[in-house]
Amino acid sequence: MEDYKFLFKVVLVGNAGVGKTCLVRRFTQGLFPPGQGATIGVDFMIKTVEVDGEKVKLQIWDTAGQERFRSITQSYYRSAHALILVYDISCQPTFDCLPDWLREIEEYANNKVLRILVGNKTDREDREIPRHIGEDFAQRHGMYFLETSAKEAENVERLFMEIAVELMEQAKCKELPKYDGSLGPINGKTTSVGDSSCCLRS
Amino acid sequence: MSLALLLEEYDVSTEEGLAKALSEIEKEEAEVDEALSSALLRACDLEGRLRTASQAYSRLGEIRNDAHSASDMVDKTAALAKDVSAKVRQLDLARSRVAECQRRVHDLIDLQLCSAGVEAAIKAHDYETGAGHVARFLSMDPGSVAAARARGAPDPRHAMTRAADTLREHLVRKFEEAARKDDAENVERLFKLFPQIGRAEEGVDLLAKYIAAQVSAGCARVLRDLERARPLDPGNPKRAPASALAAEPVLVELAKAHNTILLYFAFLRRNVQMDGVDEKTKQTNQEAIEKIIAESGLMRTAQDLLGHYLKLERYFLEENVNKALKMATPQAGSTTSNLVDDIFFIARKSIRRSVTTGSVEGVCAVLNEAGALVERGAAALRRWLRPAPEPVRWPLPPNVAPAPALALAAPALPRLYKDADAQRELFLAHMNEAESGAEWSERLAAEACEWGSSLSGGEGARERLISCAGGLAGAAGAYRAALELAQSALRAALAPPAHAWAARLAAPARADPPEELEEDADALPQALDVLVEDLRASLSPRCADHVLTGLLNDLADTTEARILQNHYDMPAPGRVGGQLRPGGARTHRATEAGRRPPSAGAAAPRRARAAARTRPGHTGAQVTTPSS
Numbered sequence: 001m002e003d004y005k006f007l008f009k010v011v012l013v014g015n016a017g018v019g020k021t022c023l024v025r026r027f028t029q030g031l032f033p034p035g036q037g038a039t040i041g042v043d044f045m046i047k048t049v050e051v052d053g054e055k056v057k058l059q060i061w062d063t064a065g066q067e068r069f070r071s072i073t074q075s076y077y078r079s080a081h082a083l084i085l086v087y088d089i090s091c092q093p094t095f096d097c098l099p100d101w102l103r104e105i106e107e108y109a110n111n112k113v114l115r116i117l118v119g120n121k122t123d124r125e126d127r128e129i130p131r132h133i134g135e136d137f138a139q140r141h142g143m144y145f146l147e148t149s150a151k152e153a154e155n156v157e158r159l160f161m162e163i164a165v166e167l168m169e170q171a172k173c174k175e176l177p178k179y180d181g182s183l184g185p186i187n188g189k190t191t192s193v194g195d196s197s198c199c200l201r202s
Numbered sequence: 203m204s205l206a207l208l209l210e211e212y213d214v215s216t217e218e219g220l221a222k223a224l225s226e227i228e229k230e231e232a233e234v235d236e237a238l239s240s241a242l243l244r245a246c247d248l249e250g251r252l253r254t255a256s257q258a259y260s261r262l263g264e265i266r267n268d269a270h271s272a273s274d275m276v277d278k279t280a281a282l283a284k285d286v287s288a289k290v291r292q293l294d295l296a297r298s299r300v301a302e303c304q305r306r307v308h309d310l311i312d313l314q315l316c317s318a319g320v321e322a323a324i325k326a327h328d329y330e331t332g333a334g335h336v337a338r339f340l341s342m343d344p345g346s347v348a349a350a351r352a353r354g355a356p357d358p359r360h361a362m363t364r365a366a367d368t369l370r371e372h373l374v375r376k377f378e379e380a381a382r383k384d385d386a387e388n389v390e391r392l393f394k395l396f397p398q399i400g401r402a403e404e405g406v407d408l409l410a411k412y413i414a415a416q417v418s419a420g421c422a423r424v425l426r427d428l429e430r431a432r433p434l435d436p437g438n439p440k441r442a443p444a445s446a447l448a449a450e451p452v453l454v455e456l457a458k459a460h461n462t463i464l465l466y467f468a469f470l471r472r473n474v475q476m477d478g479v480d481e482k483t484k485q486t487n488q489e490a491i492e493k494i495i496a497e498s499g500l501m502r503t504a505q506d507l508l509g510h511y512l513k514l515e516r517y518f519l520e521e522n523v524n525k526a527l528k529m530a531t532p533q534a535g536s537t538t539s540n541l542v543d544d545i546f547f548i549a550r551k552s553i554r555r556s557v558t559t560g561s562v563e564g565v566c567a568v569l570n571e572a573g574a575l576v577e578r579g580a581a582a583l584r585r586w587l588r589p590a591p592e593p594v595r596w597p598l599p600p601n602v603a604p605a606p607a608l609a610l611a612a613p614a615l616p617r618l619y620k621d622a623d624a625q626r627e628l629f630l631a632h633m634n635e636a637e638s639g640a641e642w643s644e645r646l647a648a649e650a651c652e653w654g655s656s657l658s659g660g661e662g663a664r665e666r667l668i669s670c671a672g673g674l675a676g677a678a679g680a681y682r683a684a685l686e687l688a689q690s691a692l693r694a695a696l697a698p699p700a701h702a703w704a705a706r707l708a709a710p711a712r713a714d715p716p717e718e719l720e721e722d723a724d725a726l727p728q729a730l731d732v733l734v735e736d737l738r739a740s741l742s743p744r745c746a747d748h749v750l751t752g753l754l755n756d757l758a759d760t761t762e763a764r765i766l767q768n769h770y771d772m773p774a775p776g777r778v779g780g781q782l783r784p785g786g787a788r789t790h791r792a793t794e795a796g797r798r799p800p801s802a803g804a805a806a807p808r809r810a811r812a813a814a815r816t817r818p819g820h821t822g823a824q825v826t827t828p829s830s
Contacts, residue, residue, distance in 0.1 A: 037496075040505075041563040044666055059669065068505050071512035072563055075570035079673050 004048055004055040008167045010160070011076050013101060014086035015094040016065030019120040022150035023086065024062045027160050032151050039064040041072045049164050056164045070104075077108035082163045084116045089134070089147065090124040102141060114166055116144040118159060123149040309342050313362065320365035324372055333373075333398040336366045340400050366399055373399070374408065381412040446521035449514050453555060456511040461560035463504040467495050468658070511559060512567050515552055519568075522548040523575040527582055537627040542639040542681075545579040550646055557653045562663040565654045566670040573673025576643060580680035583636045587629065587688040630740035633688045637745055639681035647674035685745070693752050696733075700757045703729070708764035 012020040021036050021043070028045040043062045048055055061080070063073035077083065085101050087094040098117075105115065117138040119129060131147060138145035144162070148155040208226055213219035316335040323332030339362045373392055380388035389412055396405025443449040474487045495501055523545055530541035549572040556568035654667045703726055733753075737746040 042566070042666070043662075044669070068502070068509050071509040071516070072567045075512070075516075075567040078574050079570060079676075 004057040006054070006168055006171055007057045007059060008081040008164065009059045009061065009076075009079055010082045010084060010163060011061045011063060011080040012084045012086060013063055013073065013077075013105075014065055014084075014118075015088070015091075015097050018065065018086045018088040018091070018094050019150050020065065020084075020086050021062050023084075023118070023120060023148065023156055023159075024060050026150040026153055026156045028060065030153075032153075038066060039069075041069055042076060047160075049161060051161075051164050051168050054168070056168060058160060058164060060160075074104065074108045077105060077113075078110060080109060080113055081167050082114040082116065083109055084118055084159070084163075085143070086118045086120050087129070087134075088121050089119040089129045089131075090121055090126045092128045095119075095129045095134070095137075098137060114144070114163065114170070115142070116146065116159070116163065117141075119145075119147040121149060121151070122147050122154060123152045305343065306345070312338055313342070317361040317365045320362075320369055324365075324369055329369070329373060329376070329392070329395055332369045333395040336362075336369060336400070337398040339366070370399055370401055370404075374404075377408050377412075381408075381415065384416075443514070443517070446518045446525070449518050453511065453514055453518060454558075456507055456514065457555055457559040457564075460504055460507045460511060460564070461558055463500055463507070464560040466500070470495065508559060508561060508564050512564065512571075515556065515568055516571050519548060519552050519571055519575050523578060527578065530582070532586055532628055535624050537624050537631065539628065539631045539635055541579055541582065542635040542642060545576055546639075546642045546646060549576055550649075553646065553650050554653065557657070560657060562654060562657050562659040562667055565650065565657065566666050569650055569667075569670040570673055572646075573670075573677055576639075576646075576674060576677040577680050580636070580639060580677060580684055583632055583639065583681070584684040584687060586632050587636065587684055587691065589691075627740060629688070629692075630737075633685060633692075633745060634740075634742055636681050636685035636688060637742055640678045640685065643674050643678035643681060647671040647678075650674065689745070689749055689752065692749050693756060696753050697756065699729075700753065700760055704757060704760035704764050707761050708768055 012024060014020055016038060021039050022032055024043075024045055025031055025033055025036075028047045039062055041064055045060050045062065046057060047060065048057045050056070061076050063069070063076065083105055085098065085105070087098060089095075105113070117134060119131070119134045134147065135145050137143075144166075146155055146159050146162075148159055150156060208223050212223040212226070214223055316339045319335040320332045323329065323335065373395055377389065377392040380392060389409070393405050393409050396402055396408070443452070470491055471488070474491045475484065477484065477487065479487070526541055526544035526548065530539050530544070532539075552568050553565070553572055556565045559565070648671075650671045651668055654671075655664065657663070707726070734746075734750060737749060740746075741749070
C-alpha cells in the first residue's frame with residue numbers, strides 16, 4: 001500500500017467554465033491545458049503532499065459544472081472533507097449562482113465540511129467581481145476565501161496546501177478516543193463514528 | 203664432352219693420362235649407347251601415336267561432311283516451320299475474328315432481346331430478369347453497339363437506356379413501398395438489384411434511408427416510454443411518483459435505455475476499429491468518431507437519462523430506507539428487528555440496477571447514495587443501543603438482595619418484568635443487527651466492485667469505483683462502532699452482579715459449615731451457565747464470546763482487587779482458593795461447552811487461551827499466597 005497517513009476528499013464545484021478542471025490540473029500535473037473541453041460527470045486525481053513531515057493524500061474530485069450532471073455530482077458532496085466553490089472573477093453570472101450552489105451544499109454535504117470560496121482567473125484583464133465583494137460573500141457564509149489563477153499558477157498550490165493543513169488539524173483534534181475512559185476502547189482500537197466522514201485514517 | 207676437350211683435359215702424353223682419357227671415353231660411350239637405346243624404344247611409341255593421329259584426321263573429315271549436311275537440313279526445316287507458323291497465325295487471327303463476329307451477333311441479338319425483355323419483365327413484375335437484362339446490356343462490348351449503329355440500324359442504346367430508367371423508377375417505387383410497409387424481405391431483395399442496373403450508390407442511399415427510418419422509429423418508441431417515465435420527478439411535487447414501488451419499473455426502463463445508447467456507441471467504436479485500414483487512418487477515424495459521439499444529441503440524451511435515473515434512484519433508496527427505519531423503530535413489546543436485512547436488500551437492489559445502466563458514473567453515484575443511507579441504519583442502531591439494557595439473566599449470589607428497582611418489580615408487577623425481557627431481547631437483536639450490518643457493508647462493497655469491473659472505462663473508472671465503494675466500507679465502521687458501544691453497555695449492565703460475585707468470592711470470613719461451602723462452590727458456575735445460555739441463545743457465537751470474555755476479565759479483575767483490599771486470617775487463603783478453583787474450572791467448562799458448532803476452527807485455540815487467562819480461580823490462587 002501507498003505510504004500516507006491521511007486521506008482527504010476534496011470536491012470542486014461551480015458553474016461550467018469557471019476553471020475547476022484547470023485548477024486541478026495545475027495542482028496535480030503542473031500544467032494549464034488550453035482549450036479544455038467540458039468535464040463529463042466527475043473525474044478524480046490524486047496528489048500526495050507533505051504537511052509537518054506527514055504524508056497527506058488528497059483525492060481531488062473534479063465535477064462537471066453543467067446542469068445535466070447535477071445528479072451525479074451531488075452524490076459526491078456527502079463524503080467530501082472539503083468543498084471548493086469556484087467562480088470566475090470575469091463573469092458576473094458565475095458569481096450570481098453562488099447562493100444556488102450553497103443551497104445545494106447545505107442540502108447534500110456534511111454540515112461540518114470545510115468550505116472554500118475561490119475566485120479564479122485573476123490573470124484576466126476584464127475583472128467584473130472586485131476582490132472585496134468575493135471576500136464579503138465568503139465571510140457572510142462562513143467560508144474561506146482565495147483568488148487564484150490556474151493559468152499563471154497563482155495561489156493554486158497555496159489553496160490546496162492550506163486545505164490539507166486545515167483538514168489535518170481537524171483530524172488531529174478528533175484523534176482522541178471518543179468514548180468514556182471507564183469503558184475504554186475495545187480491542188484497543190478507536191473508531192470515529194457519526195462524523196466519521198471527516199477523518200479517514202489510512 | 204668432345205674428344206678434343208678430353209684430350210685437352212687429360213695429359214695424353216703420359217700413359218696414365220691416356221688411360222684416364224680412355225676410361226672417360228668409354229664412360230661416355232656407354233652413356234651414348236644407353237641414350238640411343240632409349241630413343242629407339244620411344245620411336246615405337248611415337249610411331250603408334252602418329253598412326254592414331256592420322257586415323258583421327260581422316261575421321262574428322264567425315265564428321266565435317268556430316269555436319270554440313272545436318273546444317274543444311276536444319277535450314278530447310280526452319281524455313282518450312284516459318285511457313286507453317288505464318289499459316290497458323292493467319293488461322294488464329296481468322297478464328298478470333300470469327301469469335302468477335304459471333305459475339306457481336308449475339309450482342310446484337312441480345313440488344314434487341316434486352317430492351318424488349320426489360321419491358322416484358324417490368325410488366326410481369328419480374329424485376330430480377332429485368333435487372334439481369336440491364337446487367338447484360340451494361341456488360342456488352344461498346345464496339346458491338348457502335349457496329350450495329352454503323353450498319354445503319356437505329357441506335358439500340360436509346361431504347362435500352364429508356365428501359366433501364368423505367369426499371370430503375372419501378373425499383374425505387376417498389377423499394378419505397380416495401381420500406382413503408384416495413385417489408386424487410388422485399389427491401390433486401392430489391393436492394394440487391396440496384397448494383398445490377400449500375401445504380402449501386404442509389405441503392406445504398408435508399409437502404410440507409412430505410413434503416414435510419416427504422417432506427418428513428420425505434421428511438422421514438424423508446425422516447426415515448428421515457429416520456430411516460432419523465433413525469434416522475436421526485437423534486438417536483440406535482441410529478442412525484444406515487445410510491446417507491448411505482449418508481450421501480452421506470453428505473454429499470456431508464457437504466458436499460460441508457461445502456462442501449464452506450465451499447466450503440468460501443469458498436470460505432472468497434473466498427474471503426476474493425477475497418478481494415480492502416481493504423482494512422484484508424485487513429486484519425488477513431489478520433490473523429492469520438493468527436494461525433496461526444497457532440498451528438500444522443501450523448502446528451504444519455505446524460506439526461508442518467509441524471510434522471512439517478513434522481514429517481516436516490517428517491518427510491520431514501521423512501522425505502524425511511525420506511526425500513528420507521529418499521530424498525532422499537533415499539534413496546536417488540537423483540538425482533540429486520541432493519542439491516544431491509545436496508546441492505548434495498549441497497550443491493552439499487553446497486554445491481556445501477557450496473558445495468560452500463561455506466562461507471564452511474565454505479566459510482568448510486569454507491570455514494572447507498573453508502574450514505576446504509577450509514578443511517580448504523581446511526582439508528584447506535585441510537586437504540588445507547589440506553590443500557592435491562593439486566594441480562596445472571597443470577598446474583600445466594601443471600602444477596604437484588605437492586606431496589608428489581609426487588610420492587612419482581613413480585614408485584616410481572617408485566618414490568620415481561621417488558622424488561624422484551625427490551626433485553628430487542629437490545630440483543632439490535633446487537634446482532636449491528637454485527638451483520640458491518641459484514642454486509644463490506645460484502646456489498648466487494649460485490650459492487652466485482653459487478654462494476656465488467657463495465658468499460660479503463661483504469662481511472664476502476665479507481666473511482668473502488669473509491670466510491672469505500673463509502674460502504676466506511677459504513678461498516680459505523681456498524682462496528684455501534685456493536686462495540688452495545689458490548690460495552692452490556693458489560694456495564696453486568697457490572698453489579700459481577701461485583702456481588704467478586705465480593706462473595708473474596709469474602710475473608712465465613713462461618714458456614716463445610717457442606718454449605720461445598721454447595722457454594724457450585725453457585726458461580728451455575729449462575730454463569732444461566733448467563734451463557736441466555737447470551738448464546740440471542741447473540742452470534744462470536745459476539746457472545748466477546749461479551750463473556752470481557753465479563754470474565756472484569757470478574758477476575760474485581761475479585762483480584764477485592765482480595766488485595768481484604769484482610770484474611772490464617773485459614774482464609776485455603777478456603778478462598780478452594781472456592782475459586784472449582785468455580786474457575788466450571789466457568790471455563792461452561793464457556794467452552796456452550797459453543798455451538800464444534801468447528802470453531804482456527805479461532806478456538808485463541809478463545810481457549812483467552813478463557814484460561816481469565817479463569818478467576820487461577821488469578822485468585824496466585825494472589826492469596828503472599829497474603830497468607
